[in-house]
Amino acid sequence: MTLQELSLLLTSVLASVAGQFFLKSGALKLGKVTFSNLIGHIIGITSTPELLIGLTCYALGAIAYILLLTRVHLSIVGPAIALSYVFSVLIGYFVFQEPIPISRIAGLGFIIAGVLLVVSNK
Template sequence: MIWFYVALGVGVLLGVGGQMLLKSGAGGETLLQQFLAPQSIIGLALYFAAALCYMYALRKIPVSIAFPSVSLSYVLVALLGFWLYGEPITMSKLAGIGLVCCGVFLITRAA
């Protein structure tokens, strides 16, 4: 059973990596340039790999636990956005991050 949770965690991390690469490739002047940027292509590939990991995890993990767990990616993306791109983390964002973490904790404990 542990491997299904590992796959879920890896899927979340791959999705976060994909999101960061899409942000990195967003510098093109046109949408086509942005889409063809190497970072964007790799980011999309990471999203695909994340989907495969998620599909594997769903073989044994109830979707009512797996899908809310994916919301931890919001937390990681907000923190990486701050560290890598200087995006502000306001008190409301911190409160939201706290609520997401509490929600995931409660959902996974209820199982």
Template sequence: MYVILLLVNVVFLTSGQVLWKMSVRNIGNFNLSSLFSVLLSPYFIMGGFLYVMATLIWIYLLTKLPLSTLYPMQSLAYVFGLLAGYFIFHEFISFQKIIGVAIILIGVYFIAK
């Protein structure tokens, strides 16, 4: 059950980042006016909600598992973020990034054991 909650936490964190990226996608110059526009964007608000939910899950998980196990496993957010960048925003993924993700996944595997 804790693994599922950790994955939900990571999905919420990554989804929040995706929504925040979507909220700033059409911003030309970043200034005070555009900042208020971003803060009132439904994408930004929903991303913030997901961050709050992820934080609540995280606090619960901290009461159940050691930080030395949880925190490194949360690095899966980097993997999900890379995939979101590729599939949603059509960003280029270099070979170096693929190697980096592979190293993260290997590390998470060893920590989970």
């Protein structure tokens, strides 16, 4: 992967992770969805800035991903996007104080190792 391709990959991953962060922040503002408040929550989605920012971040991540797919094989890019899982867990831990059990840490290690194997040029 060239430096430009790696930059597109990281842009896609980071934009998607930013989208997840903002969607979580907005979802916390909305509160728990039940059948009785479903319509209010759907309307709330369109008026909650964090949710709109999150959706915009996802769109930017998708654009970067599409641009990357014009340059790199899907068999490389698809698995490499799994890095977003690693960053999502870290944001969950550091920002939202979500616990990370040891089994999840091991899983993240496998994801990182797998991505490194997939994107290596050797």
